[in-house]
Amino acid sequence: MIELTINGKKQQLDVEPDMPLLWAIRDIAGLTGTKFGCGKALCGACTLHLDGVAIRSCVTPVSYAAGKSITTIEGLGAEKMHPLQQAWIDHSVPQCGYCQSGQLMQAASLLAQNNNPSDKEIDQAMSGNICRCGTYPRIRAAIKDAAKATQS
Amino acid sequence: MSTVLKMDRREFLKGVGLSSGALTLGVAIPTGSVLAGASSNGTFHPNAFVSIDKTGLVTIIAHRSEMGQGSKTGLPMIVADEMEADWNRVSVKQGLADKAYGSQNTDGSRSIRRFYQPMRKVGATVKDMLLTAAAQTWSVDKKDCLVANHQVTHKPSGKSLHFGQLVGVAQTLPVPKDVTLKPEKEFRYVGKDVPIVDLEDMVTGQGVYGIDAHVDGMLYAQIERCPVYGGTVKSFDASAALKVKGVREVFVIEHKGIPTQFASVGGVAVIADNTWAAIKGRQQLKIDWDMGENRVYDSSSYRRQLEQAVNKPAKVVRKEGDATAALKATKKRITADYYLPALVHAPMEPPACVAWVQKDKAQVWACVQAPQGVQQVVAGGTGLKPEQVEVNVTLLGGGFGRKSKPDFVFEAAVISKRIGKPVKLNWTREDEVKHGYYHSVSAHHLEAAIDDNKVSAWLHRNAHPSISYTFDKNAEHASDGELSLGFADLPFAIPNIQHENGAIKGHTRIGWLRSVSNIFNVFASGVFVDEIAAARKKDPVDNLLELMGPDRHLSFDESGFKFSNYGENIEQYPYDIKRLKEVTRRAAKNSNWKAKTKEGNGKGICVYRSFLSYISMVVDVSVQDKELKVNKVYCVVDCGRVVNPDRVRSQMEGSIIFGLSLAYYGKITAKEGAIEQSNFHDYPLLRIPQTPEIHIELVQSEELPTGVGEPGVPPVAPALINAIFAATGERIRELPLNQRFSV
Numbered sequence: 001m002i003e004l005t006i007n008g009k010k011q012q013l014d015v016e017p018d019m020p021l022l023w024a025i026r027d028i029a030g031l032t033g034t035k036f037g038c039g040k041a042l043c044g045a046c047t048l049h050l051d052g053v054a055i056r057s058c059v060t061p062v063s064y065a066a067g068k069s070i071t072t073i074e075g076l077g078a079e080k081m082h083p084l085q086q087a088w089i090d091h092s093v094p095q096c097g098y099c100q101s102g103q104l105m106q107a108a109s110l111l112a113q114n115n116n117p118s119d120k121e122i123d124q125a126m127s128g129n130i131c132r133c134g135t136y137p138r139i140r141a142a143i144k145d146a147a148k149a150t151q152s
Numbered sequence: 153m154s155t156v157l158k159m160d161r162r163e164f165l166k167g168v169g170l171s172s173g174a175l176t177l178g179v180a181i182p183t184g185s186v187l188a189g190a191s192s193n194g195t196f197h198p199n200a201f202v203s204i205d206k207t208g209l210v211t212i213i214a215h216r217s218e219m220g221q222g223s224k225t226g227l228p229m230i231v232a233d234e235m236e237a238d239w240n241r242v243s244v245k246q247g248l249a250d251k252a253y254g255s256q257n258t259d260g261s262r263s264i265r266r267f268y269q270p271m272r273k274v275g276a277t278v279k280d281m282l283l284t285a286a287a288q289t290w291s292v293d294k295k296d297c298l299v300a301n302h303q304v305t306h307k308p309s310g311k312s313l314h315f316g317q318l319v320g321v322a323q324t325l326p327v328p329k330d331v332t333l334k335p336e337k338e339f340r341y342v343g344k345d346v347p348i349v350d351l352e353d354m355v356t357g358q359g360v361y362g363i364d365a366h367v368d369g370m371l372y373a374q375i376e377r378c379p380v381y382g383g384t385v386k387s388f389d390a391s392a393a394l395k396v397k398g399v400r401e402v403f404v405i406e407h408k409g410i411p412t413q414f415a416s417v418g419g420v421a422v423i424a425d426n427t428w429a430a431i432k433g434r435q436q437l438k439i440d441w442d443m444g445e446n447r448v449y450d451s452s453s454y455r456r457q458l459e460q461a462v463n464k465p466a467k468v469v470r471k472e473g474d475a476t477a478a479l480k481a482t483k484k485r486i487t488a489d490y491y492l493p494a495l496v497h498a499p500m501e502p503p504a505c506v507a508w509v510q511k512d513k514a515q516v517w518a519c520v521q522a523p524q525g526v527q528q529v530v531a532g533g534t535g536l537k538p539e540q541v542e543v544n545v546t547l548l549g550g551g552f553g554r555k556s557k558p559d560f561v562f563e564a565a566v567i568s569k570r571i572g573k574p575v576k577l578n579w580t581r582e583d584e585v586k587h588g589y590y591h592s593v594s595a596h597h598l599e600a601a602i603d604d605n606k607v608s609a610w611l612h613r614n615a616h617p618s619i620s621y622t623f624d625k626n627a628e629h630a631s632d633g634e635l636s637l638g639f640a641d642l643p644f645a646i647p648n649i650q651h652e653n654g655a656i657k658g659h660t661r662i663g664w665l666r667s668v669s670n671i672f673n674v675f676a677s678g679v680f681v682d683e684i685a686a687a688r689k690k691d692p693v694d695n696l697l698e699l700m701g702p703d704r705h706l707s708f709d710e711s712g713f714k715f716s717n718y719g720e721n722i723e724q725y726p727y728d729i730k731r732l733k734e735v736t737r738r739a740a741k742n743s744n745w746k747a748k749t750k751e752g753n754g755k756g757i758c759v760y761r762s763f764l765s766y767i768s769m770v771v772d773v774s775v776q777d778k779e780l781k782v783n784k785v786y787c788v789v790d791c792g793r794v795v796n797p798d799r800v801r802s803q804m805e806g807s808i809i810f811g812l813s814l815a816y817y818g819k820i821t822a823k824e825g826a827i828e829q830s831n832f833h834d835y836p837l838l839r840i841p842q843t844p845e846i847h848i849e850l851v852q853s854e855e856l857p858t859g860v861g862e863p864g865v866p867p868v869a870p871a872l873i874n875a876i877f878a879a880t881g882e883r884i885r886e887l888p889l890n891q892r893f894s895v
Binding site for chain 1: 218219220221222345347348350351352353354355356357358359360361363364366372397398426427428429498499500501502547548549550551552578580581582798802803805806807808809810831832833837838839840841843845846
């Protein structure tokens, strides 16, 4: 049994310690907002927060997350929509939408550390997240808007 | 002409899960022939799209699959507009696989173009019945009643009833045969930016994709497949796999021989309690494979075969005048050879589904582009009848043509039947890259004759394994459909034109990938025409406009070429040179084409009509010390009447990035029959720092709507190559570019 705190809720999961956090969250905890894309930390679709910092859950063993606070996309704007989620809506960012959980979690981690990122800082922070639909121009614009909203 | 039928309401409600007391309508609509690889019988089918409940909630069925292109929003917008529904009181539901809807085969950039008029008629029919219902209720003349914003008003008295209040009477009425469509200038939603219906779900993690489907009690499967297409399991040892905690069963999935079509390529399946246990078990398998006949496939020797095939006379596809004689007689002949590697789709969501096969029925939840095809394929794999297979279409985490091929659903169904339980199968990225339906590798040889500085002859010979090979082991030539994709439909007014297709056999499954053969054919012609401009010392835009020739509708009747015109009637959707020239001029204007560029910078252009839409791309690059940077891309699109402009813009943005990805990195190769790439480290895709500034202009048009999802892709790579030439004087004739530049 491994105890995880997912979106503020403590849960006991009967899983092998080497199971990637991604599969523990999706298959065992039943939260499917976090996506599988590559299994090798190459695409960012599985991004979630561990103690507030973006990590790739597809290569993080579930045992590493024990005792830490996990936030998934379902918990990002649980009480009030996160400014990034609102900006994503305002810019109609998603096409297929599949990678957007990871994009949002990565962007949220960026804004938590730097609420006024430059274009270059946005590019750097988001360069690990692939969007095959090509929503990158809108992701950039939405992050800038959300940063402004966070500042005001 | 469409006809409208009344449906069995209970059947319909079962499909959409609504309470009783609702008005529902079925509408028969025409479907027609389709693009490469798709199936259609060209007949009329009854359909059911709209229901209204007593509260006034209008439910509209989205019968096409949503993979990012936006038709799940666009088609219901059309219905809502015609029936004067308030979009805020419309709920959009995904339809099950059902012939009643007409074709659900979501590819070929067809959703809006094929269903624009039928959806209008669906909406107009509902509106007419609501008007009649109100007139009957009030015993007034229907002509004095008006439908607007979800209610009917009697103009003289001012009284009104909302849609829900009219349901009771409306459902007793006969369905009118002929209804009047509203004037297009009165559209309330069509032509406006409307957010997609799943937007909020997508940003909160609530969207359900194939990989997210869940059935209580389901198990999880992984399949180890033969590295070579057509190979089979000689023997396997599952003892270590079965020791992995959570692994329940290991067995062989049968391979039925080449061509596998949409069945499984076969392999060894591991069934477990969760995905991770299945993956770990799979890693422990020891399998002895018979690699089969395709173990001879090697990309470097295959390249030589392709190049040989295009450097000798081949099957003539289009012949106008006598290009051979003109090329022999000319004093100035230019030639060029081009080569483009195979590609794989790489949607962010790999193929994934849940299947549950029971004695007399099967249910699947899957990210599929062609749900009716899935019924056939699952029936074939389980012995059930197609109508016993319920297909629930989830959201698709990208499709790009991969999810038109339901081999993964076949696999899940076969497994579920064997274990007697629901099963989730999700392909890994490695599975997706190594066992694809690949976009063809191709070689091209082009020649042009230039006499008195005019182009007097054009010869284009191509060779590539055909999509037909996926269905016919002996196929050696491209189909008419493939040859109509950017090849023999060359739009230039040149007196002598010849197109030839070389013979070559396939060694992998070949599939259609976003814009299909247009990718390599438009690359070859789009770069070669720029080489002609350079040889003639003419500005590339002036050269293009001159070669496009006088405003006219193209006809290929005299040339022996059977132009498929994307499955549409050429009278209804002509190949209009005037529109092609217009997007060319606009792109030149938007990009300030003739302005001088800095040292190491350059602009390139490519213009083409595909999927009936006219698209121009101008790419602006910098090249410094072998470092390539795309600064800006200008795109002009004429796709007829636009339903949801924001989604057309987003498709163009996506197409540009998709086109740059394949230009920079796109390369799938095989050695001893096995695909060498495996994941995003060796099959990279464009990332955010490489994203250029993008400028898009939509041509305002009242022509019929045409394709949007695909036609943006083909002109990107050739425009980029032409820009590199403008910047450096270096002419590149093969992809991908990361072989030459740091990108």
